[in-house]
Amino acid sequence: MSTEPHLPQSETRDRILDAAERLFMEHGFEGTSMRLITGAANANLAAVNYHFGSKDALIQAVFRRRMTALNEARLAALDRLEAEAGGEAVKPSRIVEAFFGTALELAADAEHGGNTFMRLLSRTYNEPNAFVRQFLAEEYAEVMDRFLGALFRALPGVPRDEIMWRFHYMMGAMSFAIAGIESVYATAGLPCTEEEPSRMRPRLMSFLLGGLRAPLPDFGAAATD
Amino acid sequence: MSTEPHLPQSETRDRILDAAERLFMEHGFEGTSMRLITGAANANLAAVNYHFGSKDALIQAVFRRRMTALNEARLAALDRLEAEAGGEAVKPSRIVEAFFGTALELAADAEHGGNTFMRLLSRTYNEPNAFVRQFLAEEYAEVMDRFLGALFRALPGVPRDEIMWRFHYMMGAMSFAIAGIESVYATAGLPCTEEEPSRMRPRLMSFLLGGLRAPLPDFGAAATD
DNA sequence: GTCTATAATCCGATAGAC
């Protein structure tokens, strides 16, 4: 622990965010009551409404705290790659590294809640919750536009909808990678040895690039375009 | 004999299962109240406890109704492949087809709720809900044991933990494939054209096999054994 | 089997003292 130049404005506020992040990840939004959150954060029940206004506003605060930095890091990484390429298309493997590698770096940080947040984000991605989906779509808009555009330029011979599907599949693989493999070991009846975190990134990247570069599907006789 | 000009209704129990399946998929377990379920099923609130005993028992009934058939179909497909192979190892692509293709066939059945169920199953897979995880682990035990074993024999040069991770990644990709790609189009600001369902299977299979057959990851300088 | 009514508990939010 290093000495910090200034203490946070409200440590109660941060404790609530930490507790909410973990409990939302474990039990979902509807399954996590404000009493559970404030209890875990050693705070008073009324503190949530004082600091955030409502439970929905707390949910947004939990995401905003880390999403901005994550997506800015992704955009910075892509900026760097495009500057190095100097007008040429960036290699697909570098684009995938910039998007998913940045996320894995955050997920590798278990001490400061990065892993918890990435698991929450993965879980939330497919939750058809109205206002959370809207919020995430806005947060992701620029990043998705830039990275899909880079992949379109990097793979000019591949149909764009095919690229979007494969990007979607890659998100699913990353989501499960972050969630952990305990379920596979558990259902297979095998003991789950603790995975070396540094192995996750090359492991996942090999799979993602293999899938992205796979031969295009054959839709059968009907497809002629 | 009476003709049936009245409600073409199935049993109340089945209507409850159908409504619960859909609402659990849309709002999660905790986000779905029994009032919402019985309201959508045109049933009385007390009917859930009469037919199932409790909300948790209803959740298990929703899964049991379809999981047994799905996993039996998977095992039957693998039995067929192993019989054809006659002692030789089954090709990895056939094993992947048997496991994930069977799931996609159920997901392609939108009229009888198969698609709804597969979306629910995908959503539930990573939900760290205690009793649901335990239940699913038991349901999956035999299938996972058989299919992982088949992959181990089909890929004798690949470390077993690597195969398990790639199987886990494939589950994630399938999960997102079934959940739909609307989110990608939405965050990219593009209109989402309705996808031809028959294209999903070859699309996903190309990606899965590309990932499964990808070069093994290089864990870096530390590995020297 | 279906229904009404209600018990017992939990929820998010807020008023107001300090």
Add this chain to the structure above:
DNA sequence: GTCTATCGGATTATAGAC
């Protein structure tokens, strides 16, 4: 900022009439 107390509404589950 933190706390107690509480409101109004929602939840699961059950008792009992028909």
